[in-house]
Amino acid sequence: MRVALFPDTRSVVVLTAPGEHSSPGEHSPRGAALHRLPREEELRDLAISLPPAAWRVSDHRGEQMTGVLLDSAAVEPLLQEGAGTPAGLIPAVISRRTAADTMDILECSQMNRTYHLTAWNGNTRFCGACAAPMEWSTVETAKVCTTCGMVQYPRINPAVIMAVVREGKLLMARAHRHPEGMFSVLAGFVEAGENLELAVSREVHEECGLLLRNITYFSSQPWPFPDSLMIAFTAEHAGGEIVLEESEIAEAGWFGPGEIPPRIPDTYSVARRLIEWFVSEYGTEAQLRKLLTR
Numbered sequence: 001m002r003v004a005l006f007p008d009t010r011s012v013v014v015l016t017a018p019g020e021h022s023s024p025g026e027h028s029p030r031g032a033a034l035h036r037l038p039r040e041e042e043l044r045d046l047a048i049s050l051p052p053a054a055w056r057v058s059d060h061r062g063e064q065m066t067g068v069l070l071d072s073a074a075v076e077p078l079l080q081e082g083a084g085t086p087a088g089l090i091p092a093v094i095s096r097r098t099a100a101d102t103m104d105i106l107e108c109s110q111m112n113r114t115y116h117l118t119a120w121n122g123n124t125r126f127c128g129a130c131a132a133p134m135e136w137s138t139v140e141t142a143k144v145c146t147t148c149g150m151v152q153y154p155r156i157n158p159a160v161i162m163a164v165v166r167e168g169k170l171l172m173a174r175a176h177r178h179p180e181g182m183f184s185v186l187a188g189f190v191e192a193g194e195n196l197e198l199a200v201s202r203e204v205h206e207e208c209g210l211l212l213r214n215i216t217y218f219s220s221q222p223w224p225f226p227d228s229l230m231i232a233f234t235a236e237h238a239g240g241e242i243v244l245e246e247s248e249i250a251e252a253g254w255f256g257p258g259e260i261p262p263r264i265p266d267t268y269s270v271a272r273r274l275i276e277w278f279v280s281e282y283g284t285e286a287q288l289r290k291l292l293t294r
């Protein structure tokens with residue numbers, strides 16, 4: 001049994017061996033698994049006791065990992081100086097995005113799934129139809145109402161993200177929620193009744209006033225922070241000039257392959273892969289190499 005402890009929506013408690021943990025993400029190649037999640041017995045060694053209910057969050061069908069949402073205060077003792085398991089492993093809180101860059105890909109995927117199911121479990125304690133308690137299904141990843149029998153599956157919210165190109169330049173924008181200088185491609189949630197292509201068109205038109213053509217599927221990525229699935233597209237500009245939706249977008253513009261801003265999304269994200277795709281399609285080999293070695 002492995003346990004992922006989540007002190008907040010963006011962090012996870014992991015264990016590292018001394019000497020292996022320099023600067024997460026900098027020197028450790030992806031898949032090197034220098035960080036790993038604590039095991040139940042290691043938590044016992046650290047005198048961390050968790051409520052019994054926590055142990056059945058995701059082990060209802062024999063899954064190997066249990067997730068526990070903690071408040072920050074509960075994490076403090078774990079991180080006190082001198083805390084360490086007999087094996088010499090050191091617990092630390094790292095961001096889940098950093099974990100994605102430094103942990104084994106399967107473990108990372110399981111961690112994300114665990115977080116998704118843990119958060120969803122906490123939000124579906126009672127039936128939305130009759131308000132009776134829900135319990136885990138014994139046959140599938142779902143919860144069943146103990147009174148009316150309604151079945152609920154883990155909620156996954158689809159969101160689209162898109163690389164829009166005009167005459168060899170990429171549309172990038174900075175949302176108000178992002179710090180100064182941080183640019184990315186546009187993205188937004190799919191609305192009820194929309195297909196994915198319509199969601200792409202609407203989002204770009206709403207946020208930047210542009211029309212599109214050749215909307216083409218690119219790739220996808222689970223984004224369980226807490227429960228999204230990102231579906232990525234490429235598209236061509238078909239009309240209009242940039243008109244910002246000022247409540248959401250602080251600035252936007254067209255960037256050539258040699259003009260990609262210094263602050264862009266993490267290597268882990270599908271947003272980054274769209275930017276890399278753009279430079280590989282429209283830039284030189286040197287420009288692509290420069291981006292890939294950032």
Ligand SMILES: [Zn+2]
Pocket residue numbers: 127128129130131132145146147148149150
């Ligand atoms: Zn019910």
